[in-house]
Amino acid sequence: MSRKHLLNVCRILVSVGLIVFVCYKIRLNDTLVKKDGTELAGRLLEKGPERFVVETVGGETATLNRSELLHDAEGRLIGVHRGVVTVLRDLHLAWFIPTFLFVGLIPVLGALRFHMLLGVQDVKVKLRDALGLTFLGNFFNNFMLGLTGGDVVKAYYVARQTEKRTEAVVTVFLDRMVGLIAMAVLAAAMVTVNLGDPKFRRAAMYVWVFLLMACFMGLMLYSRRLRRKVEYTMLVVLGAGGTLILASRVWTRGWEAVWREVLLFVVVVGLLALFTLTSSLRRLVRLDELRRALARSKLVREMDETFHVFSQSPGKTIIAFVISLVCHSVAATATYGFARALGIHTPYRYFLVFVPVILMIAAIPVSVAGWGVQEAVFQMFFGTVGVAATEAITLSFVFRLCSVVLWSLPGGVVFMLKKERPSVRQAARAVSEEEVAP
Secondary structure, eight states, X not given: OOHHHHHHHHHHHHHHHHHHHHHHHOOSSEEEEBTTSOEEEEEEEEEOSSEEXXXXXXXXXXXXXXXXXXXXXXXXXXOEEOOHHHHHHTOOHHHHHHHHHHTTHHHHHHHHHHHXXXXXXXXXXXXXXXXXXXXXXXXXXXXXXXXXXXXXXXHHHHHTTOSOHHHXXXXXXXXXXXXXXXXXXXXXXXXXXXXXXXXXXXXXXXXHHHHHHHHHHHHHHHOHHHHTXXXXXXXXXXXXXHHHHHHHHHHHHOHHHHHHHHHHHHHHHHHHHHHHHOHHHHHHTTHHHHHHHHHHOHHHHHHHHHHHHHHTOHHHHHXXXXXXXXXXXXXXXXXXXXXXXXXXXXXXXXXXXHHHHHHHHHTSSSSSTTTTHHHHXXXXXXXXXXXXXXXXXXXXXXXXXXXXXXXXXXXXXXXXXXXXXXXXXXXXXXXXXXXXXX
């Protein structure tokens, strides 16, 4: 079995395992939980505020007062759980239908950003074609293994339409990079505004890490000098950013809670500094030899020139960044709309932080198109603000189905209308070898 096939099998196993795990947490029936942990499962006939009536699975009717049900340490009622059947049966179409139409803005905004970035490289592609390629990429991302198959297919088709093949291919992946940077910035801004809310602390750690990665990607994109000193840039960004992250954790949690993290950080950064700044260690890991080999690569030189062109057009790149912010805000707002349709009344500000973080984590290619990972992380984050596991996981499935799967189906139509329909492997080979003929 090849390494690629082994990785795909591992992704499938991760997805299956996580989906089984989250499905185990879903309650099919409505459930009342007493203070002593006793559960009454069935169908809620009357729901509060002070009196709850449930028809149990056995056909009996039980009545419980609010004071008899389970509460958390803050006195909030947590002993009433809707089953997935009730959650879907009570779907509010007045929220669901407008939200489903609204979420269709995401691929449109993505196509507009992609078209603008191609224009920076003077790659002539019609906006209509950019929209079709965006749908096509989303389709492959959702129905093929991994999260980069769609990018590869987009790169294949856009490279066929221009002589600037390298620029076109690099722009496809740069488009994703700009989107990830904007996602990290949006989440970081919302966490900063709500630093006083302890419910954001779990998400904050993920946000700072992704923001650190975004800063590194931004510096690599806009400075040729820093690209040529990539190891020093990475060390400085990691050192400065990591120090700020740990300082914030010491401030919010106290030294006793995070001193081990500080020690580990100092050791890791110290080792990286030794290998970066010490000539003998650089020779040991052949760092300078690797840099010289990359400098001789024609593809690396062309990519460097492509990035340089982007850095010379900050206005259009900033507009693309703003479009990305709007796109991610639409995703967060749509998730809020689907939540309201499912009867979940969590405040909007939590969606502006949690949704970008969830999507960033789900984008890590450890499962098939993020299946299982997204659902588990939805439950983890929204569980901190009182959303029951059944409701959070159902929200994740509804969001994925409506905003990702259904709105990517036009990409399947676009693919069927193409004269040439390569597999992801064929497209990847053509892109990597730059053998795509215009």
